[in-house]
Each structure stands twice: as structure tokens, then as C-alpha cells.
Amino acid sequence: MEAPAVFTGTDFYQRSFNPQEYLREFYRLTDSQGQPNTFLMENLRTLWKMFSLEGLSGDTLIDVGCGPTIYQLLSACERFQEIIALDYTDQNRRELEKWLKKEAGAFDWRPVVEYVCELEGDREKWAEKEEKLRKKVRQVLKCDVTKANPTEPVSLPPADCIVSTLCLEAACKDLATFRSALRNVGALVKPGGHLVMVTVLRETYYAFNNQVFSCLRLEKNTVEEAVEGAGFDVRFSEVQPCPPGNACADCEAVLSLVARKRASISG
Numbered sequence: 342m343e344a345p346a347v348f349t350g351t352d353f354y355q356r357s358f359n360p361q362e363y364l365r366e367f368y369r370l371t372d373s374q375g376q377p378n379t380f381l382m383e384n385l386r387t388l389w390k391m392f393s394l395e396g397l398s399g400d401t402l403i404d405v406g407c408g409p410t411i412y413q414l415l416s417a418c419e420r421f422q423e424i425i426a427l428d429y430t431d432q433n434r435r436e437l438e439k440w441l442k443k444e445a446g447a448f449d450w451r452p453v454v455e456y457v458c459e460l461e462g463d464r465e466k467w468a469e470k471e472e473k474l475r476k477k478v479r480q481v482l483k484c485d486v487t488k489a490n491p492t493e494p495v496s497l498p499p500a501d502c503i504v505s506t507l508c509l510e511a512a513c514k515d516l517a518t519f520r521s522a523l524r525n526v527g528a529l530v531k532p533g534g535h536l537v538m539v540t541v542l543r544e545t546y547y548a549f550n551n552q553v554f555s556c557l558r559l560e561k562n563t564v565e566e567a568v569e570g571a572g573f574d575v576r577f578s579e580v581q582p583c584p585p586g587n588a589c590a591d592c593e594a595v596l597s598l599v600a601r602k603r604a605s606i607s608g
Contacts, residue, residue: 344545344591348514349555351429351485360409360436361448362550366589368410370452379584380595382456384506384539385412387579387597389460391537392416394577394599399501399534403427405486405526406508409436411450411474413506413539415457418474421502427484427492429512434481441475486512486522491529499531506539510557511547519557520567527571532604536573540564542580544592561596573600 370378391397393416402421404414407428414424428434439447454467484491486509503526513519530536542564544556565575577599583592 345553345555347555349511349553350514351512353554354430355432357552358430358432358554359550359552360430360433364409364436364448366549368412368448368450368453370456380587381412381453383581384595384597385415385453385457386460387539387581387595388413388506388537389416389457391577391597391599392420396601397502397535397537397599401425401498401500402502402504403497403500403529405484405491405503405505405529406512407433407437407481408508409433409448410506411437411440412453412457413504414474414478415454415470416461417502417504417537418470418477419461422477424474424478425480425482425497425500426478427482429483429485431483434483437481441478441481443475486525487518489525489528491525497529500529500534501531502535502537503527503530504537507541509538510540510544510559511554513557514555515557516563516567519559520570523567523571527573527602530602532602534602535576536568536571536598536600536602538564538568538596538598538600540596540598541583541590541592542594542596544590547590547592549589556590556592559596561594564596565598568598568600572603574603575600 398420401423404426407426455464458464458466545558579597581595
């Protein structure tokens, strides 16, 4: 399999992205053969580690490009009081709302929540964590990271932290767009606040449900330079190799980083 000839843009996502199939393909802890989902488990472990860093807490967290998922918020919800989830695709936001409202047919996140609770020391607290997260997600809004104000026409007050997992590399067709999107997203954070990112490296596509989606091929230094260029200082950075033999994507590694926004310099 290879990357699409033309970068898959927002129209393609709106038309073709099936959140239920995406969740079934990538967010079960074990696959149909009973093999562990190493990619997901590694990301959960790293998110737990990053959200345990000193100073990584506050009132408001914004999740940029949440998709239909909650895994990226399971450790974060212990450190922030209010969460705002943003995604471009209507059906992704609707799928997330289904879980938040406990509607019939919502994805069963319990095994993933149990896994994170086990990392935190008590697997049995999964139901408590689910309720905590549901209470803390206050808004689910449309966003477009290529806009100077990604939530236009809504203006959000600057947040204490932004989390963005596996989003920008799929939303940006080239490096200039990626750098610009990081600046746009970075503007949502107050000075001294944090950016938490999980990004795949050297990936050109991911696929599920007979659909292939583009991915911007990134290197660690390129991402870190773009983060610095958006007004942040990198505090934590770690690369994990991707498990080999995955037919659904060609990523080689995952970069996880935490960066702190520099104080604005008044003239």
C-alpha cells in the first residue's frame, strides 16, 4: 500500500472518514488475533508520563484534533479542571458526544480506561475515571488548524495546556502548513502554558475500512524546530519505534513531546 497521489484534504475527511471503523481498527487493546495493540499501549504510557511532569496542570485544557477518541484525555483529566475538545470532522465530534452522553452504540473504552488506571495504580477506578472525564469535557467544537483562529467564529480564552495527538501530520499537506498550524494552535495557549504532542514520524499514509489517508512525512528535528518556531521551549522529547509489520500505516516511530510557551515580549 502507498500514500494517495493527492493529499487527502478536509472534504475527503468529511465525506469518507468513518469514526466507528477507525475506532475498531486502531483503539482496541487487542486485535482479532488476540495480539496486544502495542502502538496504543505505548502512547497511553507516554501520555501518562507526560501528564505526570511537574507544572503540567491547571484550569483549562484544549484537545486539538480529538477525532472520535478519548484515550489522550485519560491521564490529562487528572490534572485539569475543564476540557474543550476540537475536531474538524462533524461525524468525529458526533461519535465523541455519543460516548460523553452514554448513548447506545458508543465505543466501549473500558479496556483502555482500565489500562490507564492500572498505570496510575488502581485498575478498579475505571468507572470513576470515565465519569470524571465526562464531567470535565465542557465543550466539543469544530476547528480548522489552518485558520489563524482555529475555532472561528468562536474565540476561546487562552488555555493552560493544549494536547494534540496524531492530528497535525494528517491535517497539513506540507511543512509550511504544518509550521503555520502549530503557530495557530500555539496561540490558544497562554504564556507559560504547555503543548503536549504525539506525532508519527516518517509516515506517508494510514488506512482502514478500504480508505487510505495521507500523512505529512516528518522528522523529529523538523517537528521540534516547528514547535520552537511557534513560541515554545521543548521540555521533554522521546521517540519510540513503531511496531513492525503494520499494514495499516507506514510510520517508523512516534515522537512525544512537551513544550512550554515562552512569555510574550512586550515592546
